Amino acid sequence: MLLPHIFNPTPTSYYDVLRQFQERLDAGLASGEYQPFVWPYRAFGPNLLILYLLLPPTKSKVVYYARYPLFALIIYLSADSILKCRSSMVTIGYGIGLLNAWAVLWSASLIIWNDARGEFRRIEEHEGADEKLPVDKANGATTGAEKLTDGDLRARRVDGGAAKSLGSLQEHGKRSNSSKGKLFVWQTLPATFHHRLDWVCDLVSNFRGVRWNYQISGLPPPPAHIQSSLKDPSIPSADARSDLTHTDQIRRDLFNFVLCLIALDVQKTITLQDPYFWGLPPSTPSPFPYPRLFRTLLSVAFVYTSLLTVFLLSPIVFGVLLGPNIIGQHAWPWLYPPFFGPPSQIYRKGLAGLWGQWWHQIFRYGFEQAGEFAGRITGWEKMSQKGMLLRVAVAFACSGPLHACASYTTLGDTKPIYGSFGFFMLQPVGILAQRAVSGWMKSRGLRARIPASLRGIINVAVVVVWCYVVGPMIADDFAASGLWLYEPLPISPIRALSGDGFWRWGGRWVRWYSADRWWRSGLAC
Known part of the structure; x- marks a missing residue:
């Protein structure tokens, strides 16, 4: 059954759009669609x-x-x-x-x-170094408080902040007789259920792999005192980001969260003035000048602020409100690095910096693994030109269907294939084109003649122009889905001043x- 066009008649307010969404859902439920x-x-x-x-x-x-x-x-x-x-x-x-x-x-x-189950492991802290761990005959590993792997066979205990060598542990995980201090180990799938439940829940929700052996690149390594305990040469050296304290975390995340709340209220108020953000077609007249540019920029800002607000909830709830006294090692500050990278990466690398280092990397590991799988099928090495091109294309080929499926399951008149999917499939084209031009200029000696500051300005200009050209593909799809009609905050001081009501949540x-x-x-x- 094909349902009637959702904007017939044309709504005069965003309340009309929400009502028509409900009518469309009711008709679909009644028909069984x-x-x-x-x-x-x-x-x-x-x-x-x-x-x-x-x-x-x-x-x-x-x-x-x-x-x-x-x-x-x-x-x-x-x-x-x-x-x-x-x-x-x-x-x-x-x-x-x-x-x-x-x-x-x-x-x-x-x-x-x-x-x-067999390959992944995470960093854990364990007390009581005199505990004897029996051997699990099912898989040849130790059981009890944890199961030690080869990475644990050389470990150090931290006592009062000073790392003291424990020496080599025996093959089946015997520990030092000392019971003081803290021992950090690589923990594989635990044998005890309550431990395994914590391990698995962390695994399935930890998309970036912080503290796991699949942690994506660009995130801070574990602090130095943990690394001195692990003695794992594969871990990058600790840096300033690794030494984040709870005080630093509170100062950083709470401040950013408050800024996001204010920005969301401002952005929500502005979007409601343009019927385009209600879900009406792009041809709808806008009260603002340069509608295409304004709508694209505001869409980017609204997406960024909305995502950052949601992302900040985890460090605030787990790292600040609950804290180590309640959830223990899950509150370590270094487990909650920023979700967005520095904007300077756009200045340095253009479109590659935009997607590879500035934009959030929440789905990165899944995209990378899809690319690695494709690389294994083709036999193209990761560092070869073909292998690199393949992995970049596969990453966006995964992102496109994700957002297209999201567009498809909304009640608006969206275009999942042309809009969301098409937008992401064009990104590797832009990235590779910019790299090709940069490589050509470098081979001709032209790149060296351009000052670094000017190259940075050109990178930013390329990103702005690219987003202006292809950005409306996904921005129009976001708007058509009705996504911007969501109420991000329970209260809105700004809209209350305009007479639109203070309390925003209900129903x-x-x-x-x-x-x-x-x-x-x-x-x-």
């Missing part, structure tokens, strides 16, 4: 991944090969949710597509392209949904 997103039924796929990872350590071939049918089931369940589920809440609707697509990619990264967020099968019933949003 749509289903609500129901928890926990629709979260079954990601939960399967967690349950699989929670299986005790074993060398069983059955468990090892079970990951393939499990992954196939995750793909089916995620695709089913993307095709059928919708929500009148714009952020939930966008998240249905984005998170289900990411669940597939992240599952592939953990259990298909890698064997997280029914969740409800109980009763389906024809009991397992399909649950909380719907």
Whole structure:
């Protein structure tokens, strides 16, 4: 059943758009075209991944090969949710597509392209150095408080901030007789359930791999006192970012969070003045001059501020509000590095710096693993020109479908293929074109004649022009999805001054949904 155009008649306010979204959802639910997103039924796929990872350590071939049918089931369940589920809440609707697509990619990264149960490990702190750890005969490792790996066989204990050598540990993980101080080890899949539950939950939610052996590049290494304990030469040397204290973290993150809240209120107020941000077509007249430039810049600013606000919640909640007294080692300040890099990378590297170092890297590991998998299939080495081109193209070929699925599951008149997917598939073209021009100028000796400051200005100019040309592809898709109609804050002092109301949150967020099968019933949003 094809539903009528959502903007018929043309809305006169953003309230009309929200009402028409609800009408479209109601019509789809009544016809059977749509289903609500129901928890926990629709979260079954990601939960399967967690349950699989929670299986005790074993060398069983059955468990090892079970990951393939499990992954196939995750793909089916995620695709089913993307095709059928919708929500009148714009952020939930966008998240249905984005998170289900990411669940597939992240599952592939953990259990298909890698064997997280056997290969991944994280840095942990352990007390009581005189504990005797028995051998787990199932997998040849130690059990109890932790399971030591080869990286643990040479470790140091930190006592009062001074690193004291423990010497070499025995093959099966025997420790020093001293019971004082702290020991930092590489922890593989633990044997005890409560320990394994903590390890697995951290694994599936730690997309950047901070404190894990799959940590993405560009993040701060562990502090020096942890490195002196691990004695792992593969870890980069600690730097100033590694020594972040809780005081530094509070000062940095709380200040940035407050700035984000103020900026969100300002941006939300401005966007509501332009019907384009309600979801109307780009041809809609704008109250602001240079509509294309204004809308693109404001879309970038709104995306950046919205994401940064969400990202700052983890260091504030876990690192500041809960802190080490409640959640222990999960509150280490170095576990919460900034999600966005310095803007100076755009000045230095242009489009490559924009995407590779400035923009958030939350999905980077999944994209990299897809590229590595493609490299293994083709046999193209990572450092070869073909290998580099392949990996860049694959990374954006993963980002495109993620955002296209998110666009597809909204209730607006979006263009997922042309808009979100097309935008990301053009990015490697721009990056490679800029690199090709830079390489050509360097080979002709022209690049050396241009001052570094001028090269930086040219890089920034290239990014601005590129975003002006291709940016509307995704900006129009964001707007059409109704994404900017979400209410980021419960209160809005600025909009209250204009008479639009102070309290912004309301309505029914969740409800109980009763389906024809009991397992399909649950909380719907």
